[in-house]
Amino acid sequence: MSSEESEFGIIGMAVMGQNLALNVEESGYQVSVYNRTGSKTKEFKQQRASDRDIVATYELEDFVSSLERPRKILILVKAGDPVDMVIDQLLPLMEEGDIIIDGGNSHFQDTNRRVEKVEEEGLYYLGTGVSGGEYGALHGPSIMPGGHPEAYEEVSDILRSAAAQTPEGPTCEYLGPRSAGHYVKMVHNGIEYAVMQSIAEAYWAMENLLELNHEEMADRFEEWNRPLEAYLMEITVEILRREDEKMGRPLLQMILDTAKQKGTGKWTSRSALDLGVPTPTITAAVDARLLSSRKDQRGRLSELYETGNSGVYDGFGEDLEDALYLSIVTAYAQGLDLLTVASHEYDYSLDLQDVARIWKDGCIIRSDLLDPISESYSDSELDTLLASKKFRDDYRDGLNSLQKVVSAISKTNLICPALSASLNYFNSLTSERLPANMIQAQRDYFGAHTYQRVDEEGTFHTEWQDIKNV
Ligand SMILES: NC(=O)c1ccc[n+]([C@@H]2O[C@H](COP(=O)([O-])OP(=O)(O)OC[C@H]3O[C@@H](n4cnc5c(N)ncnc54)[C@H](OP(=O)(O)O)[C@@H]3O)[C@@H](O)[C@H]2O)c1
Numbered sequence: 372m373s374s375e376e377s378e379f380g381i382i383g384m385a386v387m388g389q390n391l392a393l394n395v396e397e398s399g400y401q402v403s404v405y406n407r408t409g410s411k412t413k414e415f416k417q418q419r420a421s422d423r424d425i426v427a428t429y430e431l432e433d434f435v436s437s438l439e440r441p442r443k444i445l446i447l448v449k450a451g452d453p454v455d456m457v458i459d460q461l462l463p464l465m466e467e468g469d470i471i472i473d474g475g476n477s478h479f480q481d482t483n484r485r486v487e488k489v490e491e492e493g494l495y496y497l498g499t500g501v502s503g504g505e506y507g508a509l510h511g512p513s514i515m516p517g518g519h520p521e522a523y524e525e526v527s528d529i530l531r532s533a534a535a536q537t538p539e540g541p542t543c544e545y546l547g548p549r550s551a552g553h554y555v556k557m558v559h560n561g562i563e564y565a566v567m568q569s570i571a572e573a574y575w576a577m578e579n580l581l582e583l584n585h586e587e588m589a590d591r592f593e594e595w596n597r598p599l600e601a602y603l604m605e606i607t608v609e610i611l612r613r614e615d616e617k618m619g620r621p622l623l624q625m626i627l628d629t630a631k632q633k634g635t636g637k638w639t640s641r642s643a644l645d646l647g648v649p650t651p652t653i654t655a656a657v658d659a660r661l662l663s664s665r666k667d668q669r670g671r672l673s674e675l676y677e678t679g680n681s682g683v684y685d686g687f688g689e690d691l692e693d694a695l696y697l698s699i700v701t702a703y704a705q706g707l708d709l710l711t712v713a714s715h716e717y718d719y720s721l722d723l724q725d726v727a728r729i730w731k732d733g734c735i736i737r738s739d740l741l742d743p744i745s746e747s748y749s750d751s752e753l754d755t756l757l758a759s760k761k762f763r764d765d766y767r768d769g770l771n772s773l774q775k776v777v778s779a780i781s782k783t784n785l786i787c788p789a790l791s792a793s794l795n796y797f798n799s800l801t802s803e804r805l806p807a808n809m810i811q812a813q814r815d816y817f818g819a820h821t822y823q824r825v826d827e828e829g830t831f832h833t834e835w836q837d838i839k840n841v
Pocket of ligand 1: 406456476477501502503504
């Protein structure tokens with residue numbers, strides 16, 4: 372054990388905490404670590420951290436006093452109540468000016484509450500999204516910090532050196548006050564849900580309509596991913612190629628088709644609905660996971676109905692590539708639109724160019740697509756990616772393919788909720804007229820909610836029925 376004080380402390384020695392500790396130490400900092408269950412800390416120190424400048428501590432008091440001031444403590448414990456429990460234990464041991472960083476997937480409203488509580492004690496609280504899973508945590512994640520800018524300055528060097536390094540700089544940038552970092556991380560996860568679902572639908576259509584085998588599907592995804600360099604496409608290729616050792620067939624065939632979720636996709640949809648922002652592809656992805664979880668019901672109902680799989684046509688495979696691409700772009704467009712509105716609503720002052728830049732590497736939604744997205748937001752007037760020059764051309768080129776693919780899949784009993792949500796989002800947002808006049812008339816009919824006219828200013832109501840004679 373080193374006799375010097377550590378420059379950084381990490382609480383929580385599960386997947387994220389262990390790997391980030393190794394990463395920060397690798398960047399040249401001495402790190403103290405602590406975990407509620409001491410045996411995990413001991414095992415970590417004896418095995419993965421045996422020759423590292425990492426100080427294992429087994430009492431919270433020892434952990435806190437092993438750190439130089441102002442103390443910089445990163446909490447990486449299970450999201451929810453455990454974070455509050457750790458804060459409550461830490462506060463009496465810490466001093467004014469010390470900094471707590473919550474690197475977990477905390478809900479942004481919990482972060483707002485915690486910022487207030489911790490700052491009342493004269494300390495700082497940085498709600499910080501960390502993406503990239505186990506690999507990212509070890510080799511360089513995307514880090515999305517929010518909170519007091521002065522506190523960020525204190526930890527900036529450490530966080531930036533642990534982040535992924537790109538030609539444009541580290542994938543860590545101060546995003547804004549209070550819960551800005553956790554809000555951005557939440558939306559990152561919402562986009563992740565939508566991209567994953569879009570890929571799953573493309574895989575399903577390839578397997579069932581094009582009747583490709585797993586190797587052929589992997590080859591196609593690999594080819595489609597060349598211009599995108601998207602992490603989620605890369606892992607799709609690897610997943611398709613993986614064999615089940617036990618059965619000697621593709622492992623994917625042996626994995627139960629019920630998708631679980633921890634809630635960040637749902638949080639994104641819920642927040643979007645609260646703010647009045649349409650994010651249908653993200654919501655379709657959340658719904659798709661819910662529907663998949665009804666395995667028994669699906670089994671029973673599938674026996675009641677019969678439908679064919681005869682939607683394929685010449686050129687379907689090529690169209691599927693364009694359809695998937697546009698659905699992925701639309702997922703980012705919806706997420707960034709939500710960030711635009713949330714930034715305004717919650718005074719985050721988000722710079723979407725920065726957001727796109729720090730998603731460029733180290734995180735689950737990383738892709739070369741983030742370059743043109745970031746560039747598009749150099750135009751501070753841009754209100755949606757659909758209006759940007761680059762993506763306007765892509766939509767024009769690929770729209771017909773998306774329409775044909777959705778139409779073809781819809782003629783079968785296969786599913787494409789994300790692809791079709793993306794198409795309807797695009798069609799709605801690019802339609803000067805929508806059938807919402809009917810909705811307004813219906814609302815006025817049954818509830819006297821009034822409507823506006825296309826030819827005259829003002830608010831109008833029509834006596835649609837003669838109540839007295841009904
Ligand atoms: N895993 C990922 O790929 C990933 C990616 C991005 C973000 N995240 C987020 O990062 C955070 C950490 O994730 P993780 O997967 O490393 O760990 P996790 O499985 O979410 O949580 C396990 C850790 O939380 C600690 N813990 C649970 N309840 C506690 C309590 N009441 N008091 C103190 N400690 C408590 C556990 O300590 P004990 O050992 O004592 O039980 C253990 O260290 C989470 O918010 C997660 O959502 C995870």
